[in-house]
Each structure stands twice: as structure tokens, then as C-alpha cells.
Amino acid sequence: MDSHGGHYLNKAALLSPIGGARLCQLALGCAVIALVKHRASYNTSYGAICMAVWCACFAATAVIFALDVTRLHTCLHVSWENLPVAFAALATLLYLTVSVIYPVHFVRLECPYSGCEERNFRMAVTACSWAAFVAYSSEVFLSRAKPGRVVGYMATPPGMLKVAQGFVGCVIFGALVNGSEYAHHVATTYCVVVFAICFTMTALIVILSISGRTAILKLPFDHFVVIYTFVVVLLYVSASVVWPIFCFDKKYGTPQRPSGCPRGRCPWDGKLVVTVLSYVNLLLYVADLIYSQRIRFVSQHPRVQL
Secondary structure, rough: OOOOOOOOOOOHHHHHHHHHHHHHHHHHHHHHHHHHHHOOOOOOOOHHHHHHHHHHHHHHHHHHHHHHOOOOOHHOOOOOOOOOHHHHHHHHHHHHHHHHHHHHOOOOOOOOOOOHHHHHHHHHHHHHHHHHHHHHHHHHHHHOOOOOOOOOOOHHHHHHHHHHHHHHHHOOOOHHHHOOOOOHHHHHHHHHHHHHHHHHHHHHHHHHHHHHOHHOOOOHHHHHHHHHHHHHHHHHHHHHHHHHHHHOOHHHHOOOOOOOOOOOHHHHHHHHHHHHHHHHHHHHHHHHHHHHHHHHHHHHHHOOOO
8 A cells, every 4th residue: 555645556567667578477477387288298307397487487476566566565574676686587597497498308390299289389388488588588687777776786787696696506506416426525525515605695695685684794785795705706716626627637537428327317417517507607706796896886986887
């Protein structure tokens, strides 16, 4: 309810560009789920993962949209400047992932199915999933921080990079669980500890920003973020050097993929994935550190524009 006597419903949530992007997300998400359930199928573990992502994103988008339209988000103990954009950034990454996984495992250009109907449905699912990815990307683009605009931390480049870092960290853990044999050496165990600490702290910063409780930190939030990111960069540099040495050097590991290693369950593949993603996350944290320094500088000198 608007205490100033205005409309009960938030018309801007419907008529704004962000509202339009969310309506597209809901429509496309509903279309994907309906197509998969009707005829496209998802009868493998990869299909189940894709279906879980589509359903979770659709449900969360519906809740955020309803809270925004009805203004009920004012009753929640969350920072509404941070929650929607953080979820949109996460949903963008999730949709990007499943939009690649689903066609790789389910779509074939040839027509092995009766009447090609199932193939056509799967191609339609892929098209709608990519369109939904564009819709979520549009919300992130529209919600991003601009000079002279007051936004939450998650709408800034460092905030969005935090979401990407957490997402990559989750994929790293998935590769570690898939038989990466990290416990064979103390050095690789150290790398796993580094990944876990960095992921936990990044998730903590995101949670504090979304809940609006950054004031509980002993340091000013911008100082804390810069110091933390600098420490994480150093930790990731050490892990990104140690991990490939103890996984692929002849003295400690296997430089080449074993010929008899089963595809999809090969520890060597998991080690390679962790190596690549550790460098990806290192680049994300370096970019985060650079942007965090710029935002801190601008906040101290408001006349200097980004």
C-alpha cells in the first residue's frame, strides 16, 4: 500500500523497460517448460538439470515480478535495489549454460525421430531458451549503474562480477566432485581450500548486499571489498599456478588424457575444467579489483565521472 495515497499497484513494474523484459522472461520461460513437457523430453541427467534451471528461473522471476507489481517487497527485509539485478545476472548465466547444454545433448540436425516432430520441438526449446537469455541480459543491461544514478551495489560492475565469480566457483566444485582426485596431493588440496574460501566470502558479500546488512562489517563496505578482492587475487594466482603443475606435470600427474579413460567420468577431464575455470575466475577477480578501485575513487571525488 502506498502511504501517500497513490496507486496500490506499481504501474512502472508493468510499463517500464525492465517490466517488459520480465514479462518476456515469464512468457519465454513458460513456453520452454511447456514445450519440454509436451514433446521435447528431458530423459537424461543433463536434461533434468536444464529443466530444473528453467523451472527455478521461471518461479523466481514470477515472485520478483509479483512483489514489484504489488509493492509487497517493502514488507521484506531485503535490499530491493540489489535483489532483482543479482537474480537477473545469475539467471543470465544459468540460461547461457543450459542454452548450450540442451542442444548439444538433445538436438540433431538429422531427423532420427518419427516425422521429425520431436526434433522440431527440441529446436523450438533451444530458440526460446536463447531468447530468454537475451531477455535476462536486457534486464541486467537496463539495471546497470550509470553516472549520476543511485543504485545498489549489485547493479555496479563489481556486484555483477561477484555473481559471475560465484557461478564459476559452483562449476569448479562440480568438476571437483566429478572424480578430480584432488586429495592425492597436499598442494591440490590447498587449491580446493582456496576455491572454497573465495567462494564463501564472495557469497557472503552478495548475501549481505541483498539483505541490506553490509553495516555489520567492521570496515566501510567499499574498503572491505577492495581489501578482500586483493587478497582473493593473490590466493587465486597461487592456486592457478599450483593446480596445473600437480595435475599435468609428469612428476606429479598426467600431461595427456589417458586413452582408456571413460568420457564424462574421467578425472583428467575434471582437472582440465578446474584449470580453465580457475584462470577464468582469476580474470574476473582482477577485473573486480580494478572496478572496485574506480568506484572507491569516484565515491571520494564525486565530480570525477566514470
